Amino acid sequence: MTRAMRLRQPANLDNLRMETAEAPPPGPGEIKVRVRAAALNFRDGLVVGGFFPVADGLIPLSDGAGEVIAVGEGVTAFAPGERVVSTFHPNWLDGHIEKSELTNSPGGPAQGFACDETTRPATHFTRAPAGYSFAESASLTCAGVTAWRAVVTDGRVKPGATVLVQGTGGVSLFALQFAKAAGATVIATSSSADKLERLKALGADHLINYRETEQWGEAVLALTGGLGVDHVIEVGGPNTIGQSFAAARTGAHIAIIGAVGGFQVDTMPFAIVQAKRLNLQAVTVGSRRDQIDMVRGIEASNIRPVLDRSFALEDLADAFRHLQSGRHFGKVTVEI
Known part of the structure; x- marks a missing residue:
């Protein structure tokens, strides 16, 4: 025992x-x-x-x-x-x-x-x-594999892509690191100035304080020359999904991962999903193969x-x- x-x-x-x-x-x-x-x-x-x-x-x-x-x-x-x-x-x-x-x-x-x-x-x-x-x-088991699935397995992020990550939870931090290892430009959001500085130290290229900038989707558009990002790591649920759609490029990949803001979405802005032809992909962690591949990727990229x-x-x-x-x-x- x-x-x-x-x-x-x-x-x-x-x-x-x-x-x-x-x-x-x-x-x-x-x-x-x-x-x-x-x-x-x-x-x-x-x-x-x-x-x-x-x-x-x-x-x-x-x-x-x-x-x-x-x-x-x-x-x-x-x-x-x-x-x-x-x-x-x-x-x-x-x-x-x-x-x-x-x-x-x-x-x-x-x-x-x-x-x-x-x-x-x-x-x-x-x-x-x-x-x-x-x-x-x-x-690694939950947060790491979830981020790997969103960025690599499903997202297939390539060099030169733009990726939006939300907050400083485990999934978002791993997603930032995996996206940078893939050669992407990363835009990160947080409500804390201190945490934004730590995100910058991890490699985030652009920072947005969503408490100071409530319409941060528009801020993302401005940072990308009006185009929007290629990938969104969506972890906030109903509190953030509307802004995520606004920040996305036409045809963007949206990894629907978490719901730290709750699980009930009263209104889904389907019009913008259709107009932008957004690809919504739910992520529920991943497979053993994803984890094996992630471990190899971590070792190759020296990610901690x-x-x-x-x-x-x-x-x-x-x-x-x-x-x-x-x-x-x-x-x-x-x-x-």
């Missing part, structure tokens, strides 16, 4: 409790992993806050990284001592997959990585990037994740409070 943080019902931060879990020896096709770090996502906050119903006693956190401590019969991809990182959709290995098959994401509905050890099929992991810390690797603060496992509730405060810049992680 090993330590595990469990979410008891009714789901709230006060019902995160340190308990135990079993990590048995690996069977055929399985590996046993000593979890060393996990990362927090907006989605994890919805789970522990009760927005996404889960079973009593769930171990939260979808993103985990660690080292292999044992392998089962038939496993050749990993060996004891190797560093690995979890995948978000363990059933989605490559290509197309039906929504009905995406039923076992860690951290809800399946058990997550807020624990010391875990035994799972080897295909639930990929190797971690060479030279990465465990916390850096843990930051942006990490904020790290917390101990027993302080997981405080980690969520920090995430929900909005004061963070980059990924909030847990050392295990």
Whole structure:
């Protein structure tokens, strides 16, 4: 038996409790992993806050990284001592997959990585990037793969393209880095002058304070000579989607990723979507193949994740409070 943080019902931060879990020896096709770090996502906050119903006693956190401590019969991809990182959709290995098959994401509905050890099929992991810390690797599973899918797999961003990223969450920061590695010009938005300066240090070419410039879609048009951007990494939902459409070039690719401003869109400006012939592509993280490709791309481009603060496992509730405060810049992680 090993330590595990469990979410008891009714789901709230006060019902995160340190308990135990079993990590048995690996069977055929399985590996046993000593979890060393996990990362927090907006989605994890919805789970522990009760927005996404889960079973009593769930171990939260979808993103985990660690080292292999044992392998089962038939496993050749990993060996004891190797560093690995979890995948978000363990059933989605490559290509197309039906929504009905995406039923076992860690951290809800399946058990997550807020624990010391875990035994799972080897295909639930990929190797971690060479030279990465465990916390850096843990930051990749959800935010990194989502950004890779939006920028590379679906967006196919090319040198000379223009990309708009919103805010300073994990997906947006990874998208900025991936877009710059692809040779794109990046326009970044934030409501904080300090965070805008940090975005500039990461490579953003143009900055817009959306609190000072409410019609920031028009500001994007001005920065692009009236044309608009080729790609939008849309994470805000109903609070930002209208401005994103205004900022987009005719035929632009819009990656619909998150809804940090909520999930209900009362009015969708379909007229501008049709007039501009916009390509709307929803992103729900990505496949194991996307993660494998991302790891190779990270190593080739020497990209490092942006990490904020790290917390101990027993302080997981405080980690969520920090995430929900909005004061963070980059990924909030847990050392295990």
